[in-house]
Amino acid sequence: MYRRPTGQMVIEDFVLPFEGKLDANNRWVKLAKIIPWEQIENEYADLFPSNTGTVAKPLRMALGALIIKERCGYTDRETVEQITENPYLQYFIGLEKYQIEPPFDPSLMVHFRKRLDQKIIKKINELICQSEKHKDPKDKDPKDKDPGNPSGSGNFEVWKPEVNKGKLLLDATCAPADIRYPTDLSLLNEAREKTEKMIDTLYNQELGLARKPRTYRKRARKDYLKFARQRKPHVKAIRKAIGKQLGYLRRNLGTIDFLLKRDGHGNLSARQSRELETIRILYAQQREMYQTRTHRIDDRIVSISQPHVRPIVRGKARAETEFGAKVAISMVDGYAFIDHLSWDSFNESLGLKQAVEDYKKRYGHYPEAVLADQLYRTRENLSFCRKHGIRLSGPPLGRPPLDSRREKQFAHQDMRERNAVEGGFGVCKRRYGLARIMARLKETAESVIALQFLVMNLEHRLRLLFCHFICAILKTYKDQNYTVYAVI
Template identity: 50%
Template sequence: MYRKVELAPKPPSEFELPLCGSLSPDNRWVKMTQVIPWSEFEAEYAKNFPTEMGAPAKSFRMALGALIIKEKLGISDRETVEQIRENPYLQYFIGQSIYSNELPFDPSLLVHFRQRISPNLINKVNERMVEKMRSPRPNQTRKKKKDSDGRNESLNRGKLIIDATCAPADISYPTDLGLLNGARVHTEKIIDILYKHIKEKTHKKPRTYRNLARKDYLAVAKKRRPTRNKRRQAIKKQLQYIKRNLAHIEQLIDAGATIEGLNKKQYKTRLVLTEVSRQQQWLFDNNKHSMEDRIVSLSQPHIRPIVRGKAGKSVEFGAKLSASCFEGYVFLDRMSWDNFNESGDLKAQVEAYYRFTGYYPESVHADRIYRTRENRAWCKERGIRISGPPLGRPPANVSKSKKKQAAYDERIRNAIEGKFGQGKRRFGLNRVMAKLDNTSGTVIAITFLVMNLTTWWRRVFCVFLCLFGKRTPVLGLMIISHYNWSGLTQEKLILNRA
């Protein structure tokens, strides 16, 4: 059951503290509360609770606020709840009106929050939040200009930066031998569970040869550089052990061991083990190392290998992301567990920029993979310049102006690389700790939202330093030279209105 509550942020002076005093309106959590559109998406979140029965659910502001706090501070679920209990500003951020020394909710509820708030909903909140962060435009519609022939043409403005990356999941590096050894161990556990149901009917337990199988595995796994024949022999032995164990599982079920004896997770694991055995047997028979929809993790079977070709990491295991960036704000445009060609997302990303701003970008800064003939023609029809040299044989002599333009475009494109680095080094995008596919998507989307919040707060703080630097011209010049943002004037308006 979900009860509609007042999600609009109240003034911090109305927050009741145990002692005399009030919250500071200049605190970062108070400022961020004012730019997040809590109430606009409460109805969509309430669809997760269609019935009127049961205990009242936590509000959308509390659920989203707790997830933002967790990713912003980079802490665990349990530590997030403790931080909220100890900090009145965090309690105000999640919508409480009175300071309380009690736990706002159990730490396990954060898992349900990640399941209920989908990545699509977070992307909507992110877009609406960035609209509030940007200064209000007098006219968001497409402006028109007349050329020499008197026709109307769209006035393109801004620079759109697009790129793709991978968010690795928290799994061990998958090898065929290690994956088969883990699958064998799981089959042995399932046999032990099913045998308990028919232990009274029969006294003969199926033999699994688990001690011998582990010795065969360690004999090769402990070697630093085993030969190819040694690895194939070890893989063949593990496949035989798994095949025998799977047959024993079917015999136990036919003998009366009910499949209901396995819980939901164990039943899902059994299906995964069967598929892993089939895939590894096909790879072994055909002497291959890759196949479509290959499972690389028993606990997270949705993860697929993503070939990136980067130095040191040619293959990553996680979700592939396609993102866009403009005016310092980054957006998650596409997320998939399967590998895809990011060049096909250029048109959709440009159209999303048009819907968001009301005009097409002046230029699109992308990697070489985006500069296909089709994308170039599509951008040319809309008056968009795509970065990079033209297709075909490079000219013998390149003018200095074109060299400067190419270097300038490459410097602009580095902005989205910096965003990926910020997400991976600061906000945990380099190792997604969530285990489910839907909760992992929520964690990734929340990371992009938190990065935009961080960018906005850093800019507001920079404006404060610039205003303070007016009294000391040297300090002001140093700040402006260090933070040379095009939206600095716009953020002054935001600060004045706040």
């Protein structure tokens, strides 16, 4: 059940237990004015079609708590404690007056992330970025009076060809998950230990067995530690250790299947059941790579607790391979939009056409230029951009001309402007946690990634509001014929 609030409150209506009022210039108060709470309300209310049951938390409380967490880098428990102690944070999440009790339990943060999934967060991001969009009145079709118009309206529209404006920045990055660096041997050892616990859970003395099935756990642990203590093991030693762990794991899986077929066995928990299916896939993949002497396989499992995580080969100097979700974004005037998010690796150059069409849908016209790296300069993308009068950054295909000074100047300028999207990735990773996604579930991790770009856009919007304020002050001084000296 979901009960709509009677109306969105303003700062003057917030009641404090002591005399005084909240500061209207506080950052959280300004941030609350930027977010279109009422426009998002319908999307959130549709998640609760039933009119029965416990009343759900309002949208402002759910989204506001998630924004506070990602903006400040708190944990779920710390977020609730900060909200309980700070009246500005309580106003930000929509409380009408200050209260000493926590507004909700920290466990509800997981449900907030599930309800506000990636699609809803992307819609919210669009609404926030569209409110900053300014249209130039010169671009509108002029309407002049026509005295000879037989329709009697007196107006006619002068057709004006569409002009490309603005620049679209494209790039992709990886959002690494919070997992241990996966090696084949460590994964097999973890799977073996989990299967041993499953055997302990399934075994029951009432099964009618003479003794408990053997697992050889002490010997398997000894073999693993013997290899793990080697500083630089040889290739043959690695292969031999993997073969031993595969044998132990095969025996454990056979024992589990044997116990599951007998009546009266113990019951595995829901988490153990999910991990058992993941371990079966992991064993099949590791066995195939061991037999074929390869190190590549499709949909490779790199984490038993997070089986959706995949290796993403980036070829960077710091880490050639990262483990997480790959995100392709487009950036316009400092605002970032997620074009595609996937846990499997993909070619981001295939999304150039869709990114350009989304740009036209947002702003009503195609961009003047698309700034991207060399990977996007395929013949198909070049043909598409040439068809719509869009300049794609980078040198043209084929032999360079004799006098390529103009092309070099364009390429250098494009490279300087494209640093904005690289800097956006750096800020999002260092400041908002994109460098390590702590959420463990697939849907909640996707929600966290979308929220981090949303918070980065909100911070950019706050900086623009400050710039508009400074420009208004400078304009006032200029109108009063004062000499203004500004250091920027």
